[in-house]
C-alpha cells in the first residue's frame with residue numbers, strides 16, 4: 451500500500467475560496483428572491499465542480515444567455531470592460547462579482563498606467579480570460595508576450611520596445627516567476643540600448659508560486675506524482691509541467707476514475723505517491739483522491 455503525501459500548498463487559493471463562498475451566497479439570494487442563478491462562464495476551471503453546481507440549479511451561460519432578473523455570478527478570472535458595459539443594459543440584474551482582488555488590482559494598474567501614456571507589456575496567455583480582462587482595460591498600445599519566449603515572440607517584443615519610449619509591465623497571476631524575471635531581464639537589456647523608460651509590478655500570485663515550489667519539492671522525493679485539477683485550468687497545467695519534468699511517473703487527472711488499469715498498476719507499485727492540486731480544486735476532491743490512492 452503506497453504512502454500518500456499531499457504537497458504543503460495544494461488546491462484552493464484565497465481567491466477561489468472567496469469565489470466559492472460568494473457562489474453559495476448567490477444561490478441563497480436566488481432562492482430567497484425567487485431568481486434564477488446564472489454563472490457567466492465557468493467560475494473556476496474545474497468541470498466536476500461546475501457540474502455539481504449545475505445540479506443545484508446554477509445555469510452556466512455565455513453573454514447571449516444572460517437574462518434580466520437573474521442573480522449573475524462573475525468568475526474569479528474577471529470579465530472584460532466590454533462585458534461589464536454589456537451588463538449595464540439589464541435593469542434588474544443582481545451581480546455577484548467574484549473577481550479575485552489580485553486580478554482586480556491588475557485591472558486598475560493597467561488602466562491607470564495606460565491612461566498616463568505608458569505602453570503596456572503583459573506576460574501571459576492572450577487567449578486566457580484573465581489576460582483578456584487586462585487588455586480590455588488598456589487605453590493605448592500594448593503587447594502580450596507569451597511565456598514560451600519563442601523566437602517570434604522575442605522578435606515581436608523587440609519591435610514593440612523600439613516603437614515606444616516608456617513601458618509598464620505586469621504578468622498574468624499564474625505565470626512562473628522565473629518567466630517574469632526573464633522577461634524583465636530582456637526588457638532591461640533592450641531598454642538600455644534604446645534608452646526607454648521601464649517600470650513593472652510583480653503581479654505573479656504567491657498562491658501559484660507556493661504551489662509550484664511545494665509540488666517540485668514533493669516530486670523530487672516520491673516515486674510517483676498525481677496532479678488533480680481541471681484539464682482547462684492553466685495553473686494546473688503548469689503544475690503538471692513542473693512535476694512531470696522532475697518525476698517521469700506523473701499523472702494529471704480530473705478524477706480517479708480516469709486512471710487506466712496500467713496507470714493504476716504503476717501507482718500501486720510505487721512506495722510513495724505525491725499529490726498536488728491546481729488552485730481551483732476544492733478540498734473534498736483532494737481528500738477523496740488521497741483516500742483512493744492510499745487504498746491502491
Ligand code: SF4
Nearest residue numbers: 463465550552623655
Ligand atoms: S491564484 Fe491568486 S490571483 Fe488567482 S484566484 Fe487564486 S489568489 Fe487570486
